[in-house]
Amino acid sequence: MITGATDGIGAAVARALFSRGDHVVALGTNAAKGEALVGAADGAPGTVEFVRADLSLVSTTRQVVERILDAHPRIDGLVLCARYFRTTRRETAEGFEDNFALFYLSRLLLGYGLRPALERAERPVIVNVAGPGHDTPIPWDDLQLTRSYDGVTAMFRSGRLVDLHGVAFAQRHGDGPVRYVLFHPGTTSTGFVGEFDPATARFVEQQKASAKPATAVVPPILGLLDDPPAAPLTAFTADQEIDVRSALFSPRDADRLATLTDDLLARVGD
Numbered sequence: 001m002i003t004g005a006t007d008g009i010g011a012a013v014a015r016a017l018f019s020r021g022d023h024v025v026a027l028g029t030n031a032a033k034g035e036a037l038v039g040a041a042d043g044a045p046g047t048v049e050f051v052r053a054d055l056s057l058v059s060t061t062r063q064v065v066e067r068i069l070d071a072h073p074r075i076d077g078l079v080l081c082a083r084y085f086r087t088t089r090r091e092t093a094e095g096f097e098d099n100f101a102l103f104y105l106s107r108l109l110l111g112y113g114l115r116p117a118l119e120r121a122e123r124p125v126i127v128n129v130a131g132p133g134h135d136t137p138i139p140w141d142d143l144q145l146t147r148s149y150d151g152v153t154a155m156f157r158s159g160r161l162v163d164l165h166g167v168a169f170a171q172r173h174g175d176g177p178v179r180y181v182l183f184h185p186g187t188t189s190t191g192f193v194g195e196f197d198p199a200t201a202r203f204v205e206q207q208k209a210s211a212k213p214a215t216a217v218v219p220p221i222l223g224l225l226d227d228p229p230a231a232p233l234t235a236f237t238a239d240q241e242i243d244v245r246s247a248l249f250s251p252r253d254a255d256r257l258a259t260l261t262d263d264l265l266a267r268v269g270d
């Protein structure tokens with residue numbers, strides 16, 4: 001199962017998987033891109049099923065979890081790629097800062113929610129494609145950046161939060177079979193979906209011009225799916241392992257964040 005599977009790295013991984021015979025569940029919001037992905041699998045040895053869902057909504061993500069659990073009692077791998085850049089701060093209908101909701105909350109809900117199906121697989125793994133190892137400070141008293149927001153900070157902040165979520169997941173479920181991997185792809189030419197101010201849009205286009213293609217990131221991700229690391233939690237920048245015992249992956253911070261997040265999520269009714 002892949003979130004953000006209609007574009008960029010997620011789409012490249014989806015194509016590689018169905019091209020070799022796997023069954024892929026692909027999540028995204030854009031129906032045209034979803035149909036194009038399904039069309040690309042025509043005649044392939046594997047299959048792809050497009051699930052259209054706005055994962056920035058907690059209620060929708062919870063429904064997706066239920067639907068996937070019903071349809072797919074066993075999941076071998078979960079690849080988390082969905083993200084949406086916003087120059088201007090926006091809140092979802094549920095009152096969460098949009099990037100916080102999509103990049104952090106949906107990944108947490110999908111990881112915990114789909115765990116029963118993952119645990120039925122032989123060597124299950126969650127590959128959280130983000131930016132592990134970045135040292136952006138965590139704004140503990142303003143996690144959703146109400147006082148001071150910019151799109152780049154929001155993205156890096158969410159990267160830190162998913163790193164700590166990985167730590168919490170491994171603390172809670174490290175005795176089980178699911179391995180949690182935080183994966184930094186490095187600068188990659190992808191869809192970079194979002195709403196950008198002109199200066200940021202120009203910067204993104206410059207980055208894309210010299211960046212590697214999304215297909216270059218596929219081999220290390222397939223490697224992690226096919227042969228998950230032995231440790232409950234690992235982090236990589238491309239092929240380079242990052243030490244998850246550093247202060248950036250503090251178990252105490254992970255606990256603190258988990259408690260704050262549980263409180264926030266408890267306020268969202270189904």
Ligand SMILES: NC(=O)c1ccc[n+]([C@@H]2O[C@H](COP(=O)([O-])OP(=O)(O)OC[C@H]3O[C@@H](n4cnc5c(N)ncnc54)[C@H](OP(=O)(O)O)[C@@H]3O)[C@@H](O)[C@H]2O)c1
Binds near residue numbers: 006083131
């Ligand atoms: N590209 C890089 O240079 C780079 C560098 C470091 C880390 N990363 C990380 O790698 C991951 C993948 O990045 P990418 O560059 O491949 O992304 P991308 O090309 O911008 O694609 C983002 C994906 O997220 C989906 N998405 C956006 N909003 C959504 C929503 N509300 N609900 C569900 N899906 C939604 C999009 O699908 P729709 O268009 O169908 O909505 C699209 O498939 C991200 O986590 C990113 O932080 C990328």
